Amino acid sequence: MDVETKMTVHDAMTTNVVTVDPSISVAEAAYIMTKEKVGSLIVKSNAEPEGLITESDIIQKVVSKDLKASKVTIGEVMTKDLITIEPEKELNEAARLMARNNIRRLLVVKDGSLVGILTSTDVMAVSPELTEILVESARFEENTTTYTEEERPLPGICEICGTFAEYLEEYDGKYVCEECKEELEGE
Template identity: 45%
Template sequence: MKRSVPVKDAMIVKVVTVGPSKTVAKAAEMMAENGIGSLVIVRKNKPIGIITERDLLEKVVSSDLKASEVRVSSVMSKPLITVTPNTDMLDAMRTMVKNRIRRLPVVEGEKLVGIVTAQDVTEVSHQILEVVPEHEEIESKGEVEESVCEVCGEARKSLSEWNGKWICDECRDYLVG
């Protein structure tokens, strides 16, 4: 009997948010204080974008902009790609891979109710594999077409099994040499 793993079973419910008029310096400070790699941008309690560590590096630091003068709204990633709490984790994972993202806000209606990350996918990957119809075929081939690396947490198109973990080529090259 198949059973799905809904996003609500793995999502983080305490999402740290920031308004679009805050500075990038304030956003970076909030990320550091909370030990997180992203903030969801909200306007009137509605999620409108996301800012990640990568956004800070690619859009602020690499352009030598002054973080205390740049507004979050000018560097946030938008439109916001989201899922609902009842979305199957396998579908959420596919959305992450397709869009090359590692964080996926969870909304109900227009309300932000959580966030699911690549790390969350990794933590429930054993449950996901139980519901994947071709699970036995995956095990026998020793390769996965689309998943999340259990070492770096990155969504990758091709993973290989190494020492009981599904890892990407980059991590395999690093670990094996």
């Protein structure tokens, strides 16, 4: 198996995460993002993250609706249904989770507490071969063909043979290429 497939989320994540309280205004959040040179802020009022606010959220939920950013709180427009991952999980699993959910950021949580953030840029920087998973996901999103979650082709690294495949299928809890699936079914 490739060394890259054994990289963990911890190996690639950013631990210096910028957090804000849900009561601050969108204008304040935009100022903090600009000052800190980040595209998102984690929203929390205790150890556990409550939400995430991104530049896209601000554009889609505030600017496009011509709302006054100083009058809208982060808590009103933040994304609340957070998708998290644990730091010891493999990086290829994180890339698949991002692709499956069409997101570019995963909050890294250990025992309920925020320990970092993993972005698609982090994944691409440390493991270029996983970039294909993220690129293919974007390509499928742009394509007008509609897939159900189960039908949607998922590229990645086979968990049995370690080679990259355009289409992985889940078999017995693992993502495997077509050849390995056929071998497993033949057992």
